[in-house]
Amino acid sequence: MGKDAEPLAENIDLAIEARGLVKRFDGTAAVDGVDISVPRGAIYGVLGPNGAGKTTTLRMLLGIIDPDAGYRRVLEHERPTEVARRIGYLPEERGLYPSMKSVEAIAFLAALRGVPLAQGRLRARELLEEAGLSYAADRQIRQLSKGMAQQVQLLGTLVHDPDLVVLDEPFSGLDALNQGRLEQLIRSLAARGATVLFSTHVIAHAERMCDQVAIIAGGKVPFAGPVDVARDRLRPQVRLETRARDGQWRAALPVDARCDLKSGGGAFWYFTLPETGVEPLLRALIEGEAGILSLSIERAGLHDAFVAIAGEAAARALEQPETDAGKERH
């Protein structure tokens, strides 16, 4: 980031590797030195608010646009377009030909990836059946709801059994039921060995689904790696209930521990787990006869980790409703 990107060493365990990707539009960097390593078979999330640079990053990884600086290797190729037939891509701008029937729309997308039309039609019917959408097979796209049309487009993304599936904000526009179905589908793709990379501005999707995430804000990636490593950037929070209110043991609690006295005696204590960990704390509480009534230690969630890594402003922007701002391009 900011440094000169080195050419990539071969690493066959990675489906995608990118170093120092930069893309400028009208002199402004939309993506400003992004490093990403996506392991094969992973479910990987690119998490950030609108305008953070997610779509631009995905497009560079797919070879739809070329970076102004940096290196990328996708499925062992430095020119991603050479492996386009092994990639499935759901763009942010959805759209199928309205007069096409679902089967034809899926077969058409398959044909673009080199699958003969007849074979594509057969596979399209199978996929629609698996997705519980057989009844939509011979309906025109214009006769489908927006959510259904989006699912048909998603099936068109998967029809050629790609090794790498790239989905740009795949959950947006879907109701809760269909979001759940999509989560299942993504898990089943990973279970059969495909790598899934998706962008989202919803922390819950990244937290539930992803092995690894890249947190992106203002075109930079301040964190990329396992979700648990992001969460472990913050110390766990302790909630302790004691029978006693005072004693030697209080010295083991951090000085800024918050205390709520209970009306019938005893107290609740809230604090960040000290660096020394839980064992010395427990020992002091037991030896000092604090009378532990309950104790919970909670790891930070991805939301708090996001705030710590990308800042309050980026976290607030994540929660903004979607807008069409900044979408007029090409």
Ligand SMILES: Nc1ncnc2c1ncn2[C@@H]1O[C@H](COP(=O)(O)OP(=O)(O)OP(=O)(O)O)[C@@H](O)[C@H]1O
């Ligand atoms: N083709 C383009 N021409 C000019 N500016 C662009 C173009 N593509 C993207 N941008 C700008 O680059 C920045 C990053 O956009 P990008 O679409 O990558 O963000 P994003 O994180 O995907 O957000 P969103 O979900 O809103 O699309 C934005 O300020 C956007 O307006």
